[in-house]
Amino acid sequence: MPIILIAAAFYLLAAWLVARRLQVDRGAGAGFWQLTAVSAVVLHGLFHVLAWRATAAVDLHFFSALSLVGLGMAALTTLYAATGRMGALGVVVFPVAAACLVGYGVSGGSAPRDLGWRLELHAWLALLAYAALAIAAVLAIMLRLQERALRQRQFSGWLRVLPPLTELESLLFRTIWVGFVLLTATLLTGILFVHDFFAQHLIHKSVLSILSWLVFGALLLGRWRHGWRGAKAVRLTLVAMALLVLAFFGSKFVLELVLQRA
Structure with missing residues (x-):
């Protein structure tokens, strides 16, 4: 302690x-x-x-x-x-x-x-993906606040210590790429190593995780093909992260704390 x-x-x-x-x-x-x-x-x-x-x-x-x-x-x-x-x-x-x-x-x-190395690998990848994408969500919020402050010409102290808007946006998408790769690896190891990946008590977690992966993937594709940025990028990042929160910690909360299942 x-x-x-x-x-x-x-x-x-x-x-x-x-x-x-x-x-x-x-x-x-x-x-x-x-x-x-x-x-x-x-x-x-x-x-x-x-x-x-x-x-x-x-x-x-x-x-x-x-x-x-x-x-x-x-x-x-x-x-x-x-x-x-x-x-x-x-x-x-x-x-x-x-x-x-x-x-x-x-x-x-x-x-x-003892989960065995396969399930532990799956769990560690999930934790790393969540941490990276959670940082992306914070960056998205900061990007939105920075855009709004610049539009309103509010050049406060906190704004001046941030990177330029383009640099912050670039960092956001680099972080999303890292998190997306880790999330992809998480889903793949889940399919390969978790025998009941689509079992009844995991179906919500699986579906929400896949939906989050699809939204992040669509955002990265839209960025590459159509140059998506600004408010659209922020909205999609936060939507995808909300789905991931529900998938990971929402399901763990219900299973482990409410239903008392390991």
Whole structure:
């Protein structure tokens, strides 16, 4: 539990430092918040590793999966910030990661079971895809807010620390591509390795995941063939992400917390 509290404190501190940097509109102290974020990510991952070692199995149930997605989002945000001006993501992502970690710690975890390497591979791909596409959803919202601010000529401090509109849009689609590839691999391994992939209690998860994949695929195709961008790209990204949320965590919530099925 101390690791959780320290990691959560580091996440919140990093988010506050980023927010303060946006308010004063300066780059000073950027290295410090990145160091704080890296410390939080390392401690977050360490907590999961220690929990898995204690039970000799990987826990991928609802709260653990939620925490792992938060970890992936925080790690990706920190990586983006190290290669460009995307520290603003941390204002949203770091508190979310802290909340997911604390939620996992408070829940006490679940009794893990050995899934075998095939199902674990499927689960890890799903978590990575979800983390990447969740970042894409945050980027889409930021892109929409940036477009609106530019249209209304509101050149505030937070706007000036973001990359140019075209660069932010390019980052959005690169992130969607990564998430789409991971989601494709998730669906393929599900079909190959999950024997009851289309069983009754998984049919909603399967259908919603495929619908999300189709929407993301249509967006990428439209971007390539017709140059889709702006509001249309934002809407499709958020619709696809909403479907994925319902497919992944919606189904896990109902199955594991409501129906008490492993």
